[in-house]
Amino acid sequence: MADITLISGSTLGSAEYVAEHLEEKLQEAGFSTELLHGPSLNELPLQGTWLVVSSTHGAGELPDNLQPLYEAITETQPDLSAVRFGAVGLGNHEYDLFCGAIRSLDDLLIARGAQRIGHRLEIDVLEHEIPEDPAEAWLSDWTTHI
Ligand SMILES: Cc1cc2nc3c(=O)[nH]c(=O)nc-3n(C[C@H](O)[C@H](O)[C@H](O)COP(=O)(O)O)c2cc1C
Numbered sequence: 001m002a003d004i005t006l007i008s009g010s011t012l013g014s015a016e017y018v019a020e021h022l023e024e025k026l027q028e029a030g031f032s033t034e035l036l037h038g039p040s041l042n043e044l045p046l047q048g049t050w051l052v053v054s055s056t057h058g059a060g061e062l063p064d065n066l067q068p069l070y071e072a073i074t075e076t077q078p079d080l081s082a083v084r085f086g087a088v089g090l091g092n093h094e095y096d097l098f099c100g101a102i103r104s105l106d107d108l109l110i111a112r113g114a115q116r117i118g119h120r121l122e123i124d125v126l127e128h129e130i131p132e133d134p135a136e137a138w139l140s141d142w143t144t145h146i
Helices: 014-028 064-076 100-111 132-145
Strands: 004-009 033-037 048-055 083-091 121-124
Touching (some): 004 014, 004 064, 014 033, 014 048, 014 083, 014 132, 048 100, 064 100, 083 100, 083 132, 121 132
Parallel strands (some): 004 033, 004 048, 083 121
């Protein structure tokens, strides 16, 4: 099992690029990683450290490629008490439900017993033309907690 399993949820690619950038930085820091774009629940280790990176679409909804995972966790209610995770969201503050997807995922994982490490990062893509920059700054703090 990798030190850190990255999970990306993206429709147009931005969150995927952020996840890839964070994976590169984690590897440079000496962590082993696995990056899964829109994984199924079966693909995920139900222990260890996850880093979830997701944009928001629709009206505060998850990207299409993360909806099956969200539904599987909701339906099967796995025990995630051996999981610690970080949460990074991308959104646009002009929408009513800013970063709704990462907030829903954060709530769901905590409800299943997972423990979030550090604060949830919510990147406003209108303020940050290069979302990798705030994500990288957040990561350097996050890795001190894992
Ligand atoms: C159709 C559409 C709906 C969106 N809805 C929301 C929303 O409800 N809340 C939010 O914070 N951002 C919303 N966004 C902004 C996206 O989350 C943002 O553009 C993000 O960078 C897209 O990342 P992606 O390329 O990984 O999908 C929406 C964008 C689009 C195109």
